[in-house]
Amino acid sequence: SQTIHQWPATLVQPVGSPLSLECTVEGTSNPNLYWYRQAAGRGLQLLFYSVGIGQISSEVPQNLSASRPQDRQFILSSKKLLLSDSGFYLCAWSVYSQETQYFGPGTRLLVL
Amino acid sequence: AQSVTQLDSHVSVSEGTPVLLRCNYSSSYSPSLFWYVQHPNKGLQLLLKYTSAATLVKGINGFEAEFKKSETSFHLTKPSAHMSDAAEYFCVVMDSSYKLIFGSGTRLLVRP
Numbered sequence: 001s002q003t004i005h006q007w008p009a010t011l012v013q014p015v016g017s018p019l020s021l022e023c024t025v026e027g028t029s030n031p032n033l034y035w036y037r038q039a040a041g042r043g044l045q046l047l048f049y050s051v052g053i054g055q056i057s058s059e060v061p062q063n064l065s066a067s068r069p070q071d072r073q074f075i076l077s078s079k080k081l082l083l084s085d086s087g088f089y090l091c092a093w094s095v096y097s098q099e100t101q102y103f104g105p106g107t108r109l110l111v112l
Numbered sequence: 113a114q115s116v117t118q119l120d121s122h123v124s125v126s127e128g129t130p131v132l133l134r135c136n137y138s139s140s141y142s143p144s145l146f147w148y149v150q151h152p153n154k155g156l157q158l159l160l161k162y163t164s165a166a167t168l169v170k171g172i173n174g175f176e177a178e179f180k181k182s183e184t185s186f187h188l189t190k191p192s193a194h195m196s197d198a199a200e201y202f203c204v205v206m207d208s209s210y211k212l213i214f215g216s217g218t219r220l221l222v223r224p
Contacts, residue, residue: 042217
């Protein structure tokens with residue numbers, strides 16, 4: 001069966017520091033991968049998605065970037081964090097674009 | 113453009129009584145619709161999905177939802193609430209680009 005991992009689970013970072021969040025999927029090949037952000041009391045906003053290695057689509061202009069160095073690895077990064085980057089970051093995968101998305105456990109980021 | 117509206121931000125029920133979480137969607141075609149549940153500080157778990165097959169969809173943990181095209185609704189129901197059902201529930205529509213559009217969420221409180 002497929003599983004999706006995210007780490008770290010919780011992160012507290014100062015403003016201006018760099019960020020790297022990692023997501024990995026097991027049990028499937030060439031998945032579509034997604035990064036979402038959930039601000040406090042809000043729904044989910046799609047940040048990035050990837051249909052293959054090195055292929056990244058950005059949904060909203062922001063302080064963040066994403067990379068997919070391996071088939072089942074998706075990384076969310078920032079060079080300098082802003083206070084507004086605080087939130088709950090969720091990674092998801094699907095077999096194809098039109099198929100169901102399955103979510104990881106999330107990373108809670110607090111920028112101080 | 114597709115959109116989804118969750119009509120109640122909070123719903124409170126007593127344990128053992130029925131649950132109704134309301135969702136209306138807007139779409140120019142027959143959409144794929146989903147309900148996800150999120151327990152505190154956890155990722156999202158798929159409850160059920162509708163993809164133009166049977167209009168009454170059964171999901172996990174006793175939940176079901178009925179697709180009503182005439183009312184553009186996809187309400188989530190459960191005959192008898194359990195304490196473990198307390199969580200936030202998201203109604204989601206897949207847009208024509210296969211991206212997920214999330215509702216703002218309904219927080220379900222179950223009273224003992």
